[in-house]
Amino acid sequence: MPNAIELQNLRKIFTFSVKNPRYSIWKNFFNPDRQEIVAVDSISLAVERGESVAFIGPNGAGKSTTIKMLAGILYPTSGTISVLGLNPQRERQRLSYNIGTVFGQRSQLVFNLPVRDSFRLFGKIYELSDRMIQQRQKELVALFAIEDIMDQPVRKLSLGQRMRAEIAVSLIHRPKIIFLDEPTIGLDIVAKRRLREVLKNLNRKFGTTIFLTSHDAGDIEALCARTIIINHGRAILDMETAVLQRKFLTQKRVRVDFSQPTKFTAIADTRLVHRDDNSVQFMVDTSKIALKDVLDELTTHYSIEDMDVEHPSLEEIISTIYGQQAR
Amino acid sequence: MASRHGSAKYWHIFSASFREKFDSRGTIVTYGIMWSVRVIVLLLIYSFAFRYRGGSPVNGITLPTALWSMAIYFIVLSFDIRWLYRAISRDIRLGTIEVKITKPYHYVLYHASHNCGRGSASLLFVLFITIAVLPWLAGFPPVVLTGQIIVAGTLLLFMGSTIAILLYSAIGLSAVWLHDADPLYWIMDKTIMVLGGSFVPMALFPPSVRWFAEHSPWGATMFITQIVNPDFIERWPQLALSQIFWVMIMAAITGLIAQQANKRLSIHGG
Numbered sequence: 001m002p003n004a005i006e007l008q009n010l011r012k013i014f015t016f017s018v019k020n021p022r023y024s025i026w027k028n029f030f031n032p033d034r035q036e037i038v039a040v041d042s043i044s045l046a047v048e049r050g051e052s053v054a055f056i057g058p059n060g061a062g063k064s065t066t067i068k069m070l071a072g073i074l075y076p077t078s079g080t081i082s083v084l085g086l087n088p089q090r091e092r093q094r095l096s097y098n099i100g101t102v103f104g105q106r107s108q109l110v111f112n113l114p115v116r117d118s119f120r121l122f123g124k125i126y127e128l129s130d131r132m133i134q135q136r137q138k139e140l141v142a143l144f145a146i147e148d149i150m151d152q153p154v155r156k157l158s159l160g161q162r163m164r165a166e167i168a169v170s171l172i173h174r175p176k177i178i179f180l181d182e183p184t185i186g187l188d189i190v191a192k193r194r195l196r197e198v199l200k201n202l203n204r205k206f207g208t209t210i211f212l213t214s215h216d217a218g219d220i221e222a223l224c225a226r227t228i229i230i231n232h233g234r235a236i237l238d239m240e241t242a243v244l245q246r247k248f249l250t251q252k253r254v255r256v257d258f259s260q261p262t263k264f265t266a267i268a269d270t271r272l273v274h275r276d277d278n279s280v281q282f283m284v285d286t287s288k289i290a291l292k293d294v295l296d297e298l299t300t301h302y303s304i305e306d307m308d309v310e311h312p313s314l315e316e317i318i319s320t321i322y323g324q325q326a327r
Numbered sequence: 328m329a330s331r332h333g334s335a336k337y338w339h340i341f342s343a344s345f346r347e348k349f350d351s352r353g354t355i356v357t358y359g360i361m362w363s364v365r366v367i368v369l370l371l372i373y374s375f376a377f378r379y380r381g382g383s384p385v386n387g388i389t390l391p392t393a394l395w396s397m398a399i400y401f402i403v404l405s406f407d408i409r410w411l412y413r414a415i416s417r418d419i420r421l422g423t424i425e426v427k428i429t430k431p432y433h434y435v436l437y438h439a440s441h442n443c444g445r446g447s448a449s450l451l452f453v454l455f456i457t458i459a460v461l462p463w464l465a466g467f468p469p470v471v472l473t474g475q476i477i478v479a480g481t482l483l484l485f486m487g488s489t490i491a492i493l494l495y496s497a498i499g500l501s502a503v504w505l506h507d508a509d510p511l512y513w514i515m516d517k518t519i520m521v522l523g524g525s526f527v528p529m530a531l532f533p534p535s536v537r538w539f540a541e542h543s544p545w546g547a548t549m550f551i552t553q554i555v556n557p558d559f560i561e562r563w564p565q566l567a568l569s570q571i572f573w574v575m576i577m578a579a580i581t582g583l584i585a586q587q588a589n590k591r592l593s594i595h596g597g
Contacts, residue, residue: 014593071429075590096431108426112347124339125430 002085004177004209005047005070010079012040012065012233039065041233042079047226049176052203052210054224054241058322062233063213067179070211071101084176097126100175102167104182109154115165116150119172126173136172143205144168144198160191164198171202177209178202184216196222217315229321237321245314252284252291252309256298259305267297336432337440344444358405358449359456366398366457369526370464387557388530394465395555396528398457403484403551404525405453407446408491412512414438415499420506424592435496435585443488468555476554479563484551486570491519491548493577500581503588515545523549530556541566544573 017032040062047053057063068074069081072088072095081088086095109118119140123133141147144164149157157165163183171178180199184192200223202208212224220227220241227244229237239247253273258264261277269289274281284294291309298304312320348355377383377390385393415438418424428434470476498515502508520526522540529540529552540546550566553559 068425071425073425073428074592092428093431096429099429101426101429103425106423106426108430110343110347112350113343117343117346121339121343125336125432127333127336127431 001049002082003046004049004051004084005045005211006080006082007043007045007066007070008080010040010043010066010069010081011038011077012062012069012074013038013077038233040069040076043230043233043235045228045235045238047209047211049209050203050207051226052224053212054220054227055211055213055230056215056220056227056318057230061230063230064181066230067181067211067213071099071179072096097173098176100167100170100173100178102163102170102178102180102183104185105159107154107162107166109162109165109169111154114151114153115146115157115169118154118165118169119150122169122172128173133172136174140168140171143201145194160187160194163187163191163195167195167198171208174206175208177211180210180212180214182214183212184214184219192216192218193222199223217313217318221314229318231322241314245311245317250285250287251312251320252286253281253312254284254294254298255279255281255308255310256302256304257306259303262302264302267294270294337436340432340437340440341444341447344441345447348445348448355449355452359452362401362405362453363456363460365401366394366461367464369397370394386531388528389469391466392468392470392555392557393528393531395461395468396524396530396552397526398461398465399552399554400523400525400549402450402453402457403487403549405446405449406488407442407449408439408488409495409516409519410446411438411442411492411495412499412508412515414442415496416502416508416512419500419502419588419592435492435500435581438496438499439492469557470555470559473560476560479559479567480551480554482567483554483563483570486567486574487548487550490544490570490573490577493574493581494519494544494548497577497581497584500584500588503591518545519548522546524552525549529553542569544577547573 014037015034016037018035019028020033023032043062043066055063055066065074069076070083070088072083072092075089083095084098086098088095108122109115110121116137119137120133123136128136141150144167146161146164146168149161149165154162154165167178167180167183183199184195187195196219199210203210203223210223212219214220224241227237227239227241228235237244254270257279258277263277264275264280266272266282267289269285271283271285272280273283284291295309298307373390373393377385377393382390388396415435418427424434427437430437494515495512498508498511501511505511522536522543522545523529524532524540524546529537529546529549532540541550547566547570550563550570553562553566556562
């Protein structure tokens with residue numbers, strides 16, 4: 001059985017015309033200079049069926065372009081793409097029966113009709129029988145907890161309700177892969193958490209491959225076992241999300257409250273963040289000094305009332321990686 | 328089974344769009360009022376023109392024939408095919424095309440079914456007003472609707488609508504190259520309006536203009552308006568042949584544009 005996704009040296013170059021101030025208005029109009037932007041630069045990767053992968057990067061990194069090429073929306077400039085063993089550009093219609101797509105705040109529901117009508121319409125578009133539509137609708141309504149909004153016109157739904165309905169409808173044909181481009185954008189914390197739970201269940205229950213792009217580290221932490229980081233069109237990192245967190249957990253934040261006013265002396269190989277008579281905060285790079293040694297020094301020389309050692313969040317880790325790339 | 332279901336999905340898109348538009352009763356009624364105003368203005372102008380000629384036919388066309396011909400034009404117009412351009416070009420400009428072309432249907436047929444479904448709601452309302460009001464205002468055209476005329480009329484309506492769908496889709500798809508295809512659309516739309524016989528029925532055109540209208544894709548979209556002409560029964564096979572020709576040409580051109588547009592598509596953010 002072929003992998004869910006396979007990319008080989010995938011490239012996408014966008015060209016556009018630019019005005020040259022040295023040219024006449026006629027030359028700029030009829031024969032302008034062309035500029036190229038390499039949006040995706042030789043990406044090769046494979047995603048197995050049933051995997052949940054986060055495909056992340058800063059704005060303009062090339063992640064949306066890649067996802068659009070995977071869904072057959074854009075044509076690559078060069079390289080090969082295989083999604084479930086199909087070529088998305090040449091076999092887009094055939095592939096569409098096996099993939100689901102959710103693009104941020106773009107809606108595919110019938111705006112003025114109740115959500116129920118969108119389920120039926122999409123069921124028919126995917127050529128499902130009435131019985132099958134009923135059965136799938138029942139499953140998805142339960143999974144996404146949207147029974148109470150089924151008879152409401154889509155235009156009356158809140159963003160969170162609509163996103164749940166969007167994703168539920170996009171799964172009516174039980175796709176083998178779902179491409180999610182910023183699915184939680186604009187949602188509040190409760191709606192985000194609910195949506196992540198549902199997607200996790202979907203991956204567990206039906207083995208649906210999830211390919212997600214998001215700027216929200218919470219989405220990645222909650223949903224994706226694997227993270228691929230892309231920047232300037234290139235895949236710069238590809239590893240398990242848990243390993244990514246461990247590997248980049250060399251920075252610890254230590255916060256200490258002293259039991260009496262104390263004059264704290266900075267420990268070698270640490271970076272002081274805050275200091276007063278009663279407390280201190282500093283960063284420890286564990287690749288330079290063992291955390292145990294730092295704690296030993298603290299407990300030996302100071303009278304401590306309370307102490308915290310914090311890991312950086314995934315968001316901070318990702319931000320650090322982007323920063324390293326930028327340098 | 329696949330092909331039966333394959334075509335059935337377009338019916339479901341049509342039907343959902345019809346129900347969606349039918350819910351916006353205000354828009355439909357407004358459209359009906361707009362239609363009535365147009366027909367009443369035409370009625371006043373043409374009544375005056377025919378009275379000026381002592382009520383005798385012009386080019387073999389009587390006042391009721393002229394009015395029914397133009398009323399049919401506006402009935403067909405209410406089918407909303409022209410807004411296919413707007414729907415497609417908006418999809419391309421705003422990037423909403425990405426949620427549509429990843430579905431298992433033909434993108435242009437999706438929009439055609441969607442627009443025709445929406446248009447049908449207005450069309451039914453306008454048709455109802457026409458049948459209820461126009462005989463009172465203009466009388467009946469001197470045509471007996473035989474089975475042959477109905478079949479021929481249906482055929483010309485279907486093929487004319489197909490040409491219109493292809494023309495407006497081609498202009499809509501050109502938004503991939505042109506950031507703003509509105510000027511092209513307006514040229515196309517007004518050419519159809521003039522050559523299709525909106526404000527002057529084709530039968531009243533000078534011979535050379537009528538020949539051009541009957542041999543151009545723009546005029547071919549509205550041959551159905553000639554159903555009320557006394558010579559329709561003799562002329563419809565020739566009109567149908569012209570439409571078949573333009574359906575083939577426009578299908579080839581629009582197919583080519585769609586294929587190229589597909590390759591050149593670019594959506595902001597990718």
